[in-house]
Amino acid sequence: MLKVDYLSVRGLSPLSFEVAARQCLAIEGPSGSGKSRLLRAIADLDPADGYVFLEGVERREVPAQQWRRRVRYVATEPAWWARTAREHFPSTGRLERLLSSLALEPDKLDAPLAELSTGERQRLGLLRAIADDPQVLLLDEPTSALDPPTGALVEELIKFQILVGRIVVLVSHDAAQIGRLAHARLRLLAAEAPRANQSAAA
Numbered sequence: 230m231l232k233v234d235y236l237s238v239r240g241l242s243p244l245s246f247e248v249a250a251r252q253c254l255a256i257e258g259p260s261g262s263g264k265s266r267l268l269r270a271i272a273d274l275d276p277a278d279g280y281v282f283l284e285g286v287e288r289r290e291v292p293a294q295q296w297r298r299r300v301r302y303v304a305t306e307p308a309w310w311a312r313t314a315r316e317h318f319p320s321t322g323r324l325e326r327l328l329s330s331l332a333l334e335p336d337k338l339d340a341p342l343a344e345l346s347t348g349e350r351q352r353l354g355l356l357r358a359i360a361d362d363p364q365v366l367l368l369d370e371p372t373s374a375l376d377p378p379t380g381a382l383v384e385e386l387i388k389f390q391i392l393v394g395r396i397v398v399l400v401s402h403d404a405a406q407i408g409r410l411a412h413a414r415l416r417l418l419a420a421e422a423p424r425a426n427q428s429a430a431a
Contacts, residue, residue: 231271231300231365231396236279238263238270243279246415250364253387253397255407258417264400265304267417268367271398272302283364301363305370306347307354314338314345314353319361327356331382348374355383365396372406384409 230250235243241263248254256264270277273288273296281288281300288296311317315338318324328335331352342350351374358366368387372380387410391397401407407414 230282230284231398232280232282233271234280234282236267236270236277236281238266238275238277241267241417244415248396248398248413250394250396251391252412253391253399253410255411255414256398256400256417257407257414262417264417265369268302268369268398268400271365272297272300272367274302298361299363300365300367301358302367303355303358303369303371305351305373307350307357309342309350312341314340314342314350314357317357324360327360330386331356332379346374348376348379351375352379352383355386359386359390363395365398366390367398369400370402371399372401372403380406 231248233247234245236245237243244267246254256267258264266275269275271281273281273293283296283299288300291299309317318338324338325335328337333349333352333356337345337349337353345353351371355368355371366387371387372383375383384406387397387399391410397410399407399410
């Protein structure tokens with residue numbers, strides 16, 4: 230269980246909500262409403278007052294690096310600190326299968342990242358995030374740079390992550406995607422207190 234309790238993110242009223250394992254919560258709202266800031270605060274990447282608990286343990290009780298291994302933020306355009314993607318991946322026998330699931334050729338791992346398309350880097354960033362099995366995935370527009378067929382592959386991978394017990398918090402402007410993936414929704418409204426709609430997605 231991921232529990233957010235009176236989390237105070239810049240520009241937003243304090244937020245409280247819960248997301249259980251095998252559930253996806255969609256964060257909706259106009260550009261600038263604070264969706265990405267909220268995800269980054271949950272991941273403890275940006276300072277924020279309030280509390281975030283994972284399985285009853287509050288983020289400040291855990292070393293930051295350990296928390297971020299459990300609660301993984303995946304940006305729209307992931308950051309890279311080495312020349313190739315392979316240098317960012319842990320050793321795992323699942324790597325080829327993960328690449329295949331998103332229609333990525335193995336040679337993309339050793340290509341200079343600067344030569345890859347935005348969509349290829351976006352897919353590799355998602356695979357990097359799940360390769361060491363975090364408990365929570367915070368996904369910020371995970372298909373924004375992808376065409377519909379490739380976006381559908383990403384959605385299938387997200388569904389599988391939910392099926393095997395991950396907690397997913399998804400930011401998306403795609404209402405149809407939210408309808409396919411989300412079990413509940415939280416809408417952030419500019420200049421107003423956010424309101425949550427906990428009804429199941431159709």
